[in-house]
Amino acid sequence: MPNREPEQGTGDGVLLECAGLDKRFGGVLALAEVGFSIDRGEIYGLIGPNGAGKTTLFNALTGIYGCDAGGFSFDGEPLAGLRPDQIAARGIARTFQNIRLFGNLSALDNVMIGRHVRTRAGVFGAILRTRATLEEEAAIEKRALELLDYVGIAARGNDVARQLPYGDQRRLEIARALATGPKLLALDEPAAGMNATETLELKKLLQRVRTDGTTILLIEHDMKLVMGLCDRVLVLDYGRRIAEGAPREVQRDPRVIDAYLGGAA
Amino acid sequence: MDIFLQQIINGLTLGSVYAIVALGYTMVYGIIQLINFAHGELVMLGAMVAFSVIGALAGTALPPVLIVLAGILAAVPACMLVGYAMERVAYRPLRGAPRLAPLITAIGISIILQHVALLVWSRSPLAFPQIIPLVSFHVGGAIITGVQIAIILTSVLMMGGLTLMVYRTKLGIAMRATSQNPQVAGLMGIDIDRIIAFTFIVGAALAAVAGVMVGTYYGIAHYSMGSLLGMKAFSAAVLGGIGNLAGAMLGGILLGIVEALGAGYIGDLTNNVFGSNYQDVFAFLVLIAVLVFRPSGLLGERVGDRA
Amino acid sequence: MRGVNMFAKPQAKWVGVALIAIALIALPFALAAAGTAWVRIANLAILFVFLSLGLNIVVGFAGLLDLGYIAFYAVGAYAYALLASPHFDLHFPFWVILPIGGLVACLFGVLLGAPTLKLRGDYLAIVTLGFGEIVRIFLNNLSQPVNITNGPQGISRIDPFSFGSFSFSDNENFFGLAFSGPIKYYYILLALLLLAIVVNLRLQHSRIGRAWEAIREDEVAARAMGIDTTRIKLLAFAMGASFGGIAGGMFAAIQGFISPESFVLVESIMVLSMVVLGGMGNVWGVVLGAVLLSFVPELLRYTVEPLQKSLFGRSIIEPEVIRMLLFGLALVLMMLYRPAGLLPSAVRKRELAKPDADNA
Numbered sequence: 001m002p003n004r005e006p007e008q009g010t011g012d013g014v015l016l017e018c019a020g021l022d023k024r025f026g027g028v029l030a031l032a033e034v035g036f037s038i039d040r041g042e043i044y045g046l047i048g049p050n051g052a053g054k055t056t057l058f059n060a061l062t063g064i065y066g067c068d069a070g071g072f073s074f075d076g077e078p079l080a081g082l083r084p085d086q087i088a089a090r091g092i093a094r095t096f097q098n099i100r101l102f103g104n105l106s107a108l109d110n111v112m113i114g115r116h117v118r119t120r121a122g123v124f125g126a127i128l129r130t131r132a133t134l135e136e137e138a139a140i141e142k143r144a145l146e147l148l149d150y151v152g153i154a155a156r157g158n159d160v161a162r163q164l165p166y167g168d169q170r171r172l173e174i175a176r177a178l179a180t181g182p183k184l185l186a187l188d189e190p191a192a193g194m195n196a197t198e199t200l201e202l203k204k205l206l207q208r209v210r211t212d213g214t215t216i217l218l219i220e221h222d223m224k225l226v227m228g229l230c231d232r233v234l235v236l237d238y239g240r241r242i243a244e245g246a247p248r249e250v251q252r253d254p255r256v257i258d259a260y261l262g263g264a265a
Numbered sequence: 266m267d268i269f270l271q272q273i274i275n276g277l278t279l280g281s282v283y284a285i286v287a288l289g290y291t292m293v294y295g296i297i298q299l300i301n302f303a304h305g306e307l308v309m310l311g312a313m314v315a316f317s318v319i320g321a322l323a324g325t326a327l328p329p330v331l332i333v334l335a336g337i338l339a340a341v342p343a344c345m346l347v348g349y350a351m352e353r354v355a356y357r358p359l360r361g362a363p364r365l366a367p368l369i370t371a372i373g374i375s376i377i378l379q380h381v382a383l384l385v386w387s388r389s390p391l392a393f394p395q396i397i398p399l400v401s402f403h404v405g406g407a408i409i410t411g412v413q414i415a416i417i418l419t420s421v422l423m424m425g426g427l428t429l430m431v432y433r434t435k436l437g438i439a440m441r442a443t444s445q446n447p448q449v450a451g452l453m454g455i456d457i458d459r460i461i462a463f464t465f466i467v468g469a470a471l472a473a474v475a476g477v478m479v480g481t482y483y484g485i486a487h488y489s490m491g492s493l494l495g496m497k498a499f500s501a502a503v504l505g506g507i508g509n510l511a512g513a514m515l516g517g518i519l520l521g522i523v524e525a526l527g528a529g530y531i532g533d534l535t536n537n538v539f540g541s542n543y544q545d546v547f548a549f550l551v552l553i554a555v556l557v558f559r560p561s562g563l564l565g566e567r568v569g570d571r572a
Numbered sequence: 573m574r575g576v577n578m579f580a581k582p583q584a585k586w587v588g589v590a591l592i593a594i595a596l597i598a599l600p601f602a603l604a605a606a607g608t609a610w611v612r613i614a615n616l617a618i619l620f621v622f623l624s625l626g627l628n629i630v631v632g633f634a635g636l637l638d639l640g641y642i643a644f645y646a647v648g649a650y651a652y653a654l655l656a657s658p659h660f661d662l663h664f665p666f667w668v669i670l671p672i673g674g675l676v677a678c679l680f681g682v683l684l685g686a687p688t689l690k691l692r693g694d695y696l697a698i699v700t701l702g703f704g705e706i707v708r709i710f711l712n713n714l715s716q717p718v719n720i721t722n723g724p725q726g727i728s729r730i731d732p733f734s735f736g737s738f739s740f741s742d743n744e745n746f747f748g749l750a751f752s753g754p755i756k757y758y759y760i761l762l763a764l765l766l767l768a769i770v771v772n773l774r775l776q777h778s779r780i781g782r783a784w785e786a787i788r789e790d791e792v793a794a795r796a797m798g799i800d801t802t803r804i805k806l807l808a809f810a811m812g813a814s815f816g817g818i819a820g821g822m823f824a825a826i827q828g829f830i831s832p833e834s835f836v837l838v839e840s841i842m843v844l845s846m847v848v849l850g851g852m853g854n855v856w857g858v859v860l861g862a863v864l865l866s867f868v869p870e871l872l873r874y875t876v877e878p879l880q881k882s883l884f885g886r887s888i889i890e891p892e893v894i895r896m897l898l899f900g901l902a903l904v905l906m907m908l909y910r911p912a913g914l915l916p917s918a919v920r921k922r923e924l925a926k927p928d929a930d931n932a
Contacts, residue, residue, distance in 0.1 A: 117798025373903030
């Protein structure tokens, strides 16, 4: 099933560019002069020891934090000053490290909410149940069901999100993010807490997402997954970029080895 | 007569009462992030209990100071008891529930207390008996009464006492620890339930005294006096930075002064389109303005509106 | 799956609906037999259901605690009163000014909401409470220098609903049945109420309704999913306010007299109690809550007072006090023992359940 949205841009070249990004918390420099760029259709990994600034970078990208210097440009346009919802509307969707589903709603409702940003029915449409609204509702539900199936939890649509098994919650979060019709899917440790089989399935799913036309930015600690999945990897340590390149090169980089051993020791 | 100085004196008086009540809101908020809506009713209860005692003793030969003291001594434990019961019955079971829940019980408790007071004391207000001789002093064109001096002094004493307690005693340290991080405080061997109950009790005691003060100042106490006063004191706590003790004191006094000056000058400023009958609006306008422009308040560090 | 399936089979459902409809149509005549006062009480109850439905949009759907809701009721009532009374000698027809009242109240809702909806929930509660008080203080005092609201005396001789010479306040006979003013009002209020219920239900099961649910559940995640939370909250506020405004207009018309006294804080809390008692977020629950809290106190008024008189020779506890104690207790006990209300919405029930292990 194609995952491409009609509004999605095509073509090659850079999708996301980040330059000179600084983020301070009080006196602590959480990100310092970070720069990188992600090409369309790529799976781009973001790794680094705990506290390296990966999630901070995600939060800066998705508009939860402002940046102190530098910033992002997405699809050729700067993201500076945009609110999280505006960034989602531009085509960046994310998941959260500590799963933030709408826990008391059904899985289907979670994904349907993801369609919000690509639909338009307002109060009057809802009250009058105009034909356009009804058609849109049907389309929302159809698309949500497709996405549940796409991530492999079609049978779980009516289940309460909070009560789903852990792995399914991760999948549901991805389905909800895909529902926003993103050009870039930003995943914060999607394999955390998964067993080997689940991780393997996740890998297949992400490869499929990419094949269907969505670029992926991936934070992950599971090195096997990162190495097997990513085209390129950026390594952060103490908020600084210490290496970038193909997984194999990065793996051999002495600075990276040092950062990991130093961080893990 | 110097209107400006006079309004400053009046504002200081009322402001120090607001400050004492605001401390109750801020302590409870600081420790469990609950707006104790019923706190204003404790002020009312304090005033009502004290006035009943004072009224009963007014005919005796006791010196007025002792009579008022007896009133306070009756009001404080009564309010402490109600404050404790409130926490036990209505708030403790809801700890950890969504924020909406304890807020709604707080409103319920407030209504119940108000109407129980109505049952006990009836709709008609209690008047403060004429036992205190009217003493007043002239200060540079304005007048300050003995009652005003007593209120300001008592407030300052209580604020000092509370500060000492919070920063110098073991109990105070436990309170601050709990407000920083209840889980960790619990792990460190602090009995969180006891500390929270204690916070409510201290706040209630302050409210009781504040009730006596404000009742004495206006010469009247009635069952519905608590809600407006409570709202204003809460505004004061927010103005100073909720959760911050010094903030509550500063906010209370500032609000009192703003209100007094506003009431004194609004007629002149608006060409008498608005008069002093708009006095009660100021507190709310200050509240809204603070929340919109500086939600952390004057002395608050944490901006609380982000998840 | 969606909607309320009270009856298993569709045929049975329609029979049930028909029975309820017949009961609602016959109700005013049954009540009139007990006294016209009871019809008036029923009318006020309908107004409160209407108000509760409006507040339910704000509190139940969007999860925003509004403690000054009655201010919108006041705005609608005064809008109606000023445009249809001898006060300014304006007499617009009701079907023009009811919507105007709704719009004006909506405007007030937006004015209040725009700057404050960024605040965290409990701060918002206090701000709305303050707003309610401000509106009341202005109503009380805007009699000078230009007499707009007529101050504490309020506005009287407000026009009733009427079409040409057909006035809803007159007594009339149709088909040999005596239709008193209150009975005629009952039907038009009931019709408007049904409309309100439909609006509520449709909003709930719409794109906007889902966005409200998302915000209530997790604001950060909702934003990340592209929901403009401030705008969507404002929408809830504006919708709730419009309901309040329209209810206010109806109130002004059926009472014929309004004053600031009718719009005190206690009224806001009463409406909140109705929503909480019935079940935040569930339209039928809210209807039940509002009906219960409208009628039970009246029943008490007619039973407890005579009972007290016969027992003690005088009335010891005023019915008004009983009523308020009841509201207070309803709020506290519901939150402690049944936080999702008598007829809970499934989602709200899960949300308000005591936190347990799987909620970590």
